[in-house]
Amino acid sequence: MRVGIYYGMDLGTGSSGNDMYQEIAEQVRIADERGVDSAWIGESHSMDGGCPSPQIMVPALGGVTEAIRLGPIKILPLDSQPMRISEDFAQIDIQLNGRLNFGSWEGGRPDDFRAYNQDFEQRQERFEEVLDFILLSWTNDAFAYVGDHVKFPGNAQAPANGKKWERAPFTAPFVPQWDVGEYVPPHLAVTPKPVQTPRPPAYVYGWNEDSIDFAARAGHSFIFSPLESGTRLRKKVGRYVRGLGSAGRSVGEVDVAIIRDVWVNEDSGVARSQAASVLEQAFRQAAADGSLAAAEGRSFSDGDLNFDALAQDRFMIGTPAEVVDSIKTLQADTGLNHIICRMPFPGVSHNQAMDFINAFERYVHPMLLA
């Protein structure tokens, strides 16, 4: 069982914007020292305290950590130049010396797509094609890709093989770049390449059944959203596992990663009081922007959004023993092998967040490995 922490970057600002980012860096540094396996950064636009560029935040965290794996949890396919995403994260994997986890999703907020002049209605097919391109660019030398949403390089022609992409045909003699002058061939390589071979692991995030089916077919790991109830989550994981089987794949090839709102304190009442208000606020926010309804497939009344109602089938909050029990039950039901704790930060104080990381690594993580 791997353990991660996740900063959604969508819960507003702390007392001071810059201090908040510094505190996240300090928390991830401590998590690295204590033995947390992964840390994840959300992508959020138009939001105070947010992070529109995990491409900046992730390498910055790499500069203060040694072993923890780092990654964006949900890169959006917004960039009009998808090869920029390939380049950015290949370089970041070098900066992290091979510690990158690459998470992406189709997107959920129309405003994000409007700002970058992308069509929200085509987000699913754009996402699948962009991810396909990115992963090919990391594992191939000179190639050309001509799809509905991606054209690489700019002078590429549609491949003659009927597919979206092809490797550069070998023609003797080989001419190095420095001898071709201004001529740029129609097959190019994205450089540099990532450190990890064959490439950094790809994770798909979300709740969308199309994405679950896509990830299963392609053999990508899946990160299930914290918004869904436990009951619904179990059904979604079942769909993913069945999809893997239908594609001739084994669940052992992938991470079944689940984000939950996990909070630990030696006193169960303290744990609830620390996390309750910020979690309730986070779910009210998710209800307001439509993501909760999209994830759950139903609307929520005000009464559904109080902490006690939400906690019944969602949160893992309590003493270490209670939390271990909840995680192990979920593991037995789903095959979960990577639990990712969403940090209710900056709603809780920096010191409380540090206490949580210390307590989790001291009391919970060892029991999950036992």
Add this chain to the structure above:
Amino acid sequence: MSRVDFYQGSVKIRKDRFPPILSPVLTFKNSTRGSGQVDAMGIPFLAGTAEQHGNYDGWTPFSLGALAGLAFSTKNLRFQSTALPLPAHDPLRVAADIATLDAISGGRAEGGFGYGYCPRHFIVTGTERKGRTGRLMEGMEVIRQALSQDEFSFHGKHYNYENVRLRPRPIQKPYPPIWLLGGTSPLGAKRAGAAGFPFLSYGMTYDEIKNAKQIYYEAAEEAGVDKSQLGLGAELGVWVGRTKEEARGYLDAFINSHEWETFVSYGWLLDDRAGGTGPSFSDGNYVPGQPLPGPAQQWVDDQLFLTPGEAVEYMQSLVDLGITRMFSPAGNRGLIMRDVLPHFVPELKTA
């Protein structure tokens, strides 16, 4: 004694082809370690990194991301892309990178943008080299508005955005500095002045800088731009040694180990004005004194080989001209840190 901002740090990622051969991981680690040492001096030196796209050696394609690796581990360095070929990028995406870097570093990010020169940079990103000047200036304006306005709309010839709210807001007000870098002609100075952006010249002699200054401020005056953002910087082309011969030796070593590859492989100073013709790696390594095609040879001829005292005198003449930002002289680093920079960075005397 004058105060000048100097470039001292750098971050680099590439497969280094020259012995000792280093992996990209090691070139990154070595360069960040060096920049960390510069940061420890407690002086707000500038750290920059150049950007390339689609080249065989994997040279840093994401300059702001490379610099971000230092954001949480340093306190003094300022970070600038030197230079980011903006016409090959989506400017809103670049603005988001700068805003994020500024927010997490406590207000130490700057934009540094150039036209881009290598045809490969454009084709690999699906853009065109043609029209790059218009896209550069319009892109810089998009970035200025994105960084300075709570919400902005922009409708230009090349870019269109509607009601965009960029978050987080940068810490620096009214917005992080945005420099037009690498201008080799007075025309660049004129464009920067007319648009109200600070301008850093590259490869200009003293007389050319003096001329560019006049053009820059006249253009700014004529356009009526906000004068608070105006400023001039210069890449010096100064090599320092105990003797001129020693200083010249540093240039030859630099061309051998670095700039030769930049000429023959990326086309720097060749493709623009020599039609893509010129020497090749296949012909062998650079031989000191070997003639180069026009613009590249002109660049070599314009370099100055100076003793520390002469370097201080020359740099002071630039300060007197109004230059407030310079690339550090190259050459004998010990001499430069001891006998040159303290004349312009008073804190160095006590560091």
